[in-house]
Amino acid sequence: MIQGLSGKRIVVGVGGGIAAFKAVEVVRHLQRAQAEVRVVMTPSATRFVGPTTLSGLTGRAAVTDLWDPRYPGEVHVELSAWAQGCIVAPATQNTLARLKIGMADDALLATLACMACPTVLAPAMHERMWNGPANQRNVAQLREDGYTFAGPVTGPLASGHTGMGRMQEPEEIVAILGTLLDDAPSGLHQDLTGRRVLISAGPTQEDLDPVRYITNRSSGRMGFALARAARDRGAEVVVVAGATEVSPPAGVRVVKVRSARDMQAAIDDALDGLDALVMTAAVADYRPAERAEHKLKKQTDEAPITIELVKNPDILAELGRRRATTRPFLVGFAMETRDIVKYARRKLREKRVDLIVANEASVAFGGDDNEATLVTPEGDTTLPRMSKLALAHRIWDHVSSAL
Numbered sequence: 186m187i188q189g190l191s192g193k194r195i196v197v198g199v200g201g202g203i204a205a206f207k208a209v210e211v212v213r214h215l216q217r218a219q220a221e222v223r224v225v226m227t228p229s230a231t232r233f234v235g236p237t238t239l240s241g242l243t244g245r246a247a248v249t250d251l252w253d254p255r256y257p258g259e260v261h262v263e264l265s266a267w268a269q270g271c272i273v274a275p276a277t278q279n280t281l282a283r284l285k286i287g288m289a290d291d292a293l294l295a296t297l298a299c300m301a302c303p304t305v306l307a308p309a310m311h312e313r314m315w316n317g318p319a320n321q322r323n324v325a326q327l328r329e330d331g332y333t334f335a336g337p338v339t340g341p342l343a344s345g346h347t348g349m350g351r352m353q354e355p356e357e358i359v360a361i362l363g364t365l366l367d368d369a370p371s372g373l374h375q376d377l378t379g380r381r382v383l384i385s386a387g388p389t390q391e392d393l394d395p396v397r398y399i400t401n402r403s404s405g406r407m408g409f410a411l412a413r414a415a416r417d418r419g420a421e422v423v424v425v426a427g428a429t430e431v432s433p434p435a436g437v438r439v440v441k442v443r444s445a446r447d448m449q450a451a452i453d454d455a456l457d458g459l460d461a462l463v464m465t466a467a468v469a470d471y472r473p474a475e476r477a478e479h480k481l482k483k484q485t486d487e488a489p490i491t492i493e494l495v496k497n498p499d500i501l502a503e504l505g506r507r508r509a510t511t512r513p514f515l516v517g518f519a520m521e522t523r524d525i526v527k528y529a530r531r532k533l534r535e536k537r538v539d540l541i542v543a544n545e546a547s548v549a550f551g552g553d554d555n556e557a558t559l560v561t562p563e564g565d566t567t568l569p570r571m572s573k574l575a576l577a578h579r580i581w582d583h584v585s586s587a588l
């Protein structure tokens with residue numbers, strides 16, 4: 186079950202976009218997490234999803250109109266005073282723009298104008314709308330105003346294209362609010378304000394020739410969850426990312442790299458003034474001894490061919506060799522298929538890092554959840570299975586108290 190929401194009073198705001206039908210799922214996930222839900226919709230949202238559906242699910246009339254005589258008094262003031270958390274899904278470009286300038290011309294915007302609790306915005310729009318300069322300005326300002334963004338993500342869009350702008354999955358949106366409420370009962374923690382953190386994410390690709398490479402199945406999700414959590418806690422975030430299937434969160438600086446050596450160079454460039462480095466990247470231990478200038482040709486005979494591999498630099502271990510006063514707080518990940526904590530302890534010593542997050546390959550790779558043990562010189566903390574975002578917050582809790 187998603188944590189942090191049991192018994193909480195949550196307002197779901199629905200904007201007018203095709204993804205509005207997914208607001209139903211958002212409500213469902215909130216209810217499964219034992220939250221109490223009320224819904225407020227923009228007039229155009231009611232053209233995409235029936236208020237009756239949302240009223241039926243929540244047992245309370247979905248608020249669609251400030252002038253509805255069924256609501257005496259000020260429904261927007263009452264709703265926002267009732268709420269302990271809020272999700273706007275989908276947040277359309279129009280809703281974001283009006284929110285940014287403080288308009289209150291419908292029930293949703295008037296409610297948001299009074300809202301004093303953690304609010305998660307889940308944008309959904311076409312990629313060109315999302316990337317438009319006005320929208321990007323609005324998003325940047327809303328982040329500064331303290332809103333948390335869930336997505337958007339890259340995927341199939343209503344137009345039939347694939348691109349950035351698809352609404353984050355309802356369960357993930359709800360999990361993000363759960364983490365916020367779990368971690369910050371009185372609003373967002375800003376315990377990393379003024380801190381610079383770097384997170385490496387995803388796999389490296391080690392070239393054999395111009396078209397072939399050796400890589401692994403790292404998705405980048407754990408690294409991006411760490412980046413999102415650090416951003417939401419006020420840090421300045423740099424992500425050094427190999428080729429990943431998911432998109433990094435907005436509002437962080439992303440440096441794209443391919444090989445382990447590219448990753449090491451990018452990390453070296455960003456070391457100045459860095460408070461913490463979290464290496465979630467699945468760095469290839471070896472690379473082909475040579476990268477052929479032209480595509481390797483198939484041999485005409487049946488004889489096997491051999492690829493010679495040479496060792497890559499161990500980025501984390503090289504930084505670990507620096508004196509503790511001249512290096513950032515170092516966090517490594519240890520992914521194993523057996524004896525995870527035993528190997529993690531050895532890694533903590535050998536790489537001379539401050540924290541190793543030990544996780545098991547079958548759980549950690551690809552999915553949205555993870556299960557880990559935090560291994561430090563002072564001892565181990567075994568955590569239950571949770572979303573990667575929730576785990577990211579646990580890791581930052583540790584780093585933040587150590588800094």
Ligand code: C5P
Nearest residue numbers: 464465466468497498499500501517518
């Ligand atoms: O030794 P192992 O690869 O299991 O260690 C994993 C940790 O070390 C991860 O944090 C990974 O990002 C980092 N690492 C590295 N450079 C390498 C290999 C791993 O920084 N060449």
